[in-house]
Amino acid sequence: MTTFVLASASPARLATLRKAGIDPQVVVSGVDEDQLDGLPPIELALQLAQLKCAAVVARDDLPEGAVVLGCDSVLELDGQALGKPDDAADAINRWQAMRGRSGVLHTGHALTDTVTGKTVSKTASTIVHFADVTDAEIAAYVATGEPLYVAGAFTVDGLGGAFVTGIEGCHHNVVGVSLPLVRNLLAEIGHGWTGFWKQG
Numbered sequence: 001m002t003t004f005v006l007a008s009a010s011p012a013r014l015a016t017l018r019k020a021g022i023d024p025q026v027v028v029s030g031v032d033e034d035q036l037d038g039l040p041p042i043e044l045a046l047q048l049a050q051l052k053c054a055a056v057v058a059r060d061d062l063p064e065g066a067v068v069l070g071c072d073s074v075l076e077l078d079g080q081a082l083g084k085p086d087d088a089a090d091a092i093n094r095w096q097a098m099r100g101r102s103g104v105l106h107t108g109h110a111l112t113d114t115v116t117g118k119t120v121s122k123t124a125s126t127i128v129h130f131a132d133v134t135d136a137e138i139a140a141y142v143a144t145g146e147p148l149y150v151a152g153a154f155t156v157d158g159l160g161g162a163f164v165t166g167i168e169g170c171h172h173n174v175v176g177v178s179l180p181l182v183r184n185l186l187a188e189i190g191h192g193w194t195g196f197w198k199q200g
C-alpha cells in the first residue's frame with residue numbers, strides 16, 4: 001500500500017485533502033522559503049514546491065512506499081510574488097493595494113514516488129477578484145490575525161471570503177492544493193486518485 005505524504009504544515013492543505021478522501025501522513029519540510037526571492041511568481045511557487053518535496057523525500061524515516069506532495073502558494077500582484085505578509089502593517093498595505101483589483105494565486109505542486117523515483121511538478125493558477133473593501137474593513141480583518149498566516153494576506157474559504165468577489169480557475173488551488181491537478185500528477189507517475197481513499 002502506497003502512503004500519501006503531505007510535505008506541508010498547512011492546515012488548509014491537510015483539511016482539503018481529508019475532505020476529498022485522502023488522509024495523508026504530514027511531514028513538514030522545514031524549507032527556508034526566502035532562499036529564492038526574486039524569481040517570477042509562477043517559477044517561485046514551482047521551485048519552492050520542488051524543494052519542499054525533495055527535502056521530505058530525502059528523509060530516512062518515510063514509510064516504505066510513498067508518494068510525497070510538496071506545495072507552495074504565492075499571490076501575483078503587479079508582477080510581484082506575495083507570500084505571507086511580514087506583519088499587520090504589511091497586511092494593511094497589501095489590502096490597500098489590491099482592493100477592487102485582481103491578482104493570480106499560483107500554487108506550485110511537486111509529487112515524487114519514493115519507490116520508482118518518478119517525479120512531476122506543475123503550477124496551477126487561479127485569478128482572484130477582490131472587493132473594494134473599506135479601510136475599516138481592512139483594519140477589522142487584519143485585527144483577526146488571519147491574513148498574517150496565509151499567502152496573499154487573504155483566504156477565499158475563511159474570514160476573507162466576503163472580500164473575494166469571484167475567482168477564475170480552481171477553488172482548492174487558492175486554498176493551497178489543486179485537487180484535480182494532484183489527480184493528474186498522480187496518474188502521470190502511475191497512481192490512481194481513488195486508490196488513496198480510505199487510507200489512514
Ligand SMILES: Nc1nc2c(ncn2[C@@H]2O[C@H](COP(=O)(O)OP(=O)(O)OP(=O)(O)O)[C@@H](O)[C@H]2O)c(=O)[nH]1
Pocket residue numbers: 007008009010011012013028029030033052071072073074084149150151152154155156157158174175176
Ligand atoms: N484556508 C486558506 N489558506 C490559504 C488561502 N490562501 C493561502 N492559504 C494558505 O497560505 C499558506 C501559504 O504558505 P505556504 O508557504 O505555501 O505553506 P505553509 O503554510 O507555510 O506550509 P509549508 O507547505 O510547510 O511551507 C498555506 O498554508 C495555504 O494553505 C486560502 O484562501 N484559504
